[in-house]
Structure formats: C-alpha cells, structure tokens
Amino acid sequence: MGSLSSEHSEDDNFAINRQRAIRRREMARFARNARSRLGTPENRYSTFDLERQHLFADTRINAAYAVPLLALIVAVISLLWVNPVLSLAWFLSTLCLHFVMVGISHAYEKAPSEQQARKIWPWRFTAGDLIYGCGWATFPLLPKPVDAGEELVIFQFATLLIVVATNTMQSATLPRCLLASTLPTTLVVTVCFLLQGNPIHYTLAAMAIGAQGFFLILGNQLLKNTNTMLEYRADKDHLIAELETANAMSDEARRRAEAANIAKSRFLATMSHELRTPLNAILGFSEIMKDEVLGPMHNKNYKSYAGDIHGSGQHLLNLINEILDLSRIEAGRHELHEEALLLGDIAEECRTMMNVRAKAKSIVLHHAHDGGLPRVWADERALRQVILNLMSNAVKFTPVGGEVGITVGRTVDGGQYVSIKDTGPGIPEEEIPTVLEAFGQGSHAIRSAEPGTGLGLSIVQALIGMHDGRFALKSNLGEGTEVTVSLPSSRNMHFSDDVAASFDTDRVRQQRDVKSA
Structure with a gap:
C-alpha cells in the first residue's frame, strides 16, 4: 500500500508540474497580447505602471544630491544680477521642494506592495513634480536690474534647457510628471521673453517652446525604451520560471527513471x-x-x-x-578485476575457442599481432567476452568458405587494439546506428533468421567504455565488416623481464589448475 500511495503521489506531482507549465505559458501569451497594444493611444501607458513608478522613485532618490548642486550653481551665478537675499531664498525654497519629492519617493519605496498599487501615488508624484517645477519657474521672476544686458537672457535660456533636460531624464517614466515638472518653467520663461518686446527675445521664446516640444518627444521615446526594457525583463523572468518548471519536471522524470531502473535491476536479479x-x-x-x-x-x-x-x-x-x-x-554494478595481461594471448585463446565453429562453416581464421607489445592493465574476463562476442558475430555472418582476420597491434597514440574483420555481406550505412543499439539487428540478420539477441555489440561497447577504450565499426555492403576495439596508452604496463616471466609462470599455473579441476 505504501508503494502504491507513493506512486500516486509521484503521478500527482508530475501532473501538477505540467499544469503549472501550461498556466504559465497561457499567462505569457496573454501578457504578450497586452504588450502588443502598447502602441495604441488608449493603452499606451496601461502596462508596467508599478515598474515605471519604481523607476521614477529610484531615479529621484539617486539624484538626491545632484539637483541641489545644480540649484547651487544657478544661485551663485545669479548673484551677478539678483539680490543675494532673494537668490538665497529661491535656492532654499527650491531645495526644500526637491527634498519633498525625495521624501515622497522614499515613502513609496518603503510602502508595502499592496499600498504601492494604490492610485494615490501617481497623483502624489504629479503634484510634487508640479510644485517642484513651479519652484524652478520662479527663478526668471526674481527682480533684476533694468540694465542687466543680454548676458542674463542667455543665462536664463541656458538654465531653462538644463532644467528641462534634467527633469525629462528624471520624470520620463511617468508622462504626467514630465509635463508637471517642465511645463511651468517653459511657460514662465517664454512669457518673460515675449514681454521684452525685442526680436531676440521673440526668437528665444520660440526656441524655448521648440525645446519643450523636443524634450517631450525625447521623454516619449525614453518611455518606449523603458517599456521595451521592462517587457524584456518580464520575458526573462517568464523564461526563468519556465526553466525552473522544466528543471523540476526533469528532476522528477530523472528520479522516476532511476527508480524504474532500480526496479528493473531488482526484477532481473530475481x-x-x-x-x-x-x-x-x-x-x-x-x-x-x-x-x-x-x-x-x-x-x-x-x-x-x-x-x-x-x-x-x-x-x-x-x-x-x-x-x-x-x-x-x-547500473554500475559490474566490477572490473584488473590485472596485467597480454592482449595477444587473449586473442589467440579466443581464436582457438572459435576454431570449431569456424571449421563447421569452412571459415579460415587468420591471427596476426605486432611483436613486443607490453602488457595491459585490464579485466581478463571482460576482454575475453569482448573478443568472443566480436568473433562470434564475424563467424555467424560470414558465409561458408569465407575468412575472418584477428589483428592485435599498436594504436597511433601508443595504446593497443584488437581488430576483427570478416568477408561477410556487410551492413548498410543507414543500419549501423540500429545495429549498435541494444536489441538492434540488421536486415541481413533478420532475413537469415540468425540466432541472437542483439545485445552483443552493446555489451562490447559498455565493457570497452569501462576500460576507457574506444569502439569503431566500419562496414561496406557486400565487402564485409571490420570492428576495432582499442585501449588507451595509459593502460600499458612496463615491467622488467623477471617480473614479466613471473606473470607468465603464474598464468600457466592457473591454467593448469583450471584444467585439472
């Protein structure tokens, strides 16, 4: 009962994860459809309101000390034309209005998320920016001497451009705040220029209005860029959520596969x-x-x-x-019992064992190996099983009167290899991946109904892989097949003649004991 309940819970978890992934995909599709309507006038600013409010408040907080520096510079330069007391009063009042906005931004950042979603905050930001903009708008209204000259006009126009540009950068994420912080200054400066009655002042007034329009267009572009950035961020968050869900499902599937593999191993053992x-x-x-x-x-x-x-x-x-x-x-439960072996001797023993089957089909077995090959550190039973499986396949599929060659030699990198080549019908190129899979058999084996399970090459690849070796199969249709297994040079053993002779003596003794038993 416990196993049944655990299986049901696993199925339920897997189903829940799939339902979550489907819901998230539907939400992402809905969000993309909503964002596609950002360009329409009625819905232009209907999305990412909270995110843009966060950016607005964060920008105000970051500029907490930059704006007072600008106001201080303007106040100091204005001392050339304005009474110091009035200039100081204007600076202090502008500074207070600025820090009021910073305080509102801090209050917004510290407020709980449910309070940040309230509609009152955009109106607070707009009212604060309007008062802050009016503070800058009072600067051109400060009393000035009649003979101030053109320098004051140029300074006022330059101050207008800097202030409007600064407020545009700070308030671009909230369009109403952008108008509230820039329009009062532009209107006051424009009116002051028009009241002068000189052509140069008319020109500057027109340029001030044009600058206001330019900065509004710039603010609108900044708003679009912000929306695009927020959209990409939302897509990234959605992708991360999808990846986390897929990772959870993958972990669950892997755990289920591992449990199934353990159950399979237990079943096979039983x-x-x-x-x-x-x-x-x-x-x-x-x-x-x-x-x-x-x-x-x-x-x-x-x-x-x-x-x-x-x-x-x-x-x-x-x-x-x-x-x-x-x-x-x-399952990783096959242990290698490694020792120093001569690969050529094992190949010769396997050839002797297969000689009876080869003679029954009048197949000639050829054996050749390079001289002076060192011993290899490997599992004798595993290597014998590898070579016997390959030779058995070669003899099985070689027609009567054919040939099978066994070659033992050195690889290019200093390792050792065993190559078994037959003169059988060969394997079509498109069937080679099938033959290399577990229980896979080629069309010739199916047509000839040769007895076999299709596991021989899978076992060979697995055993050679446990020895850090390589497996290669080359076949041409109608010309035969060649299978090569190789061991890396790191498995070569170099002994003195006395040690090698002792290995040979022990091996002969073991073979004699086995035969006598």
Missing part, C-alpha cells in the same frame, strides 16, 4: 534465479536424453526433440546471461 533454476533442469535432462546416457532412444524423433529442447534452453540461458550482464553494467 527473475535470473527463478529462470535459471528450471533452465538447469531442462538443460540437464535434455542433454541426458540427447546423449542417450540412460539408454538408447528407439524413436529418433524423440532424440531430435531432445536436441531441440537443449538448444533452445541454451539459447534462452545465453539470452538471460547477456541481459543480466548489460543491466549490471548500466
């Missing part, structure tokens, strides 16, 4: 015992009947049936062994 027990009885009794150990069988059909039963049981046992070998390797 079934191997359950299948091998009756198979041993089938093989033993069928062999006794086939060889007529307990007496002759007068019906030859029964004897043939016993041979078929023994052959089928042997094939099934080989299939079970190969599946178990591959499952142990994939």
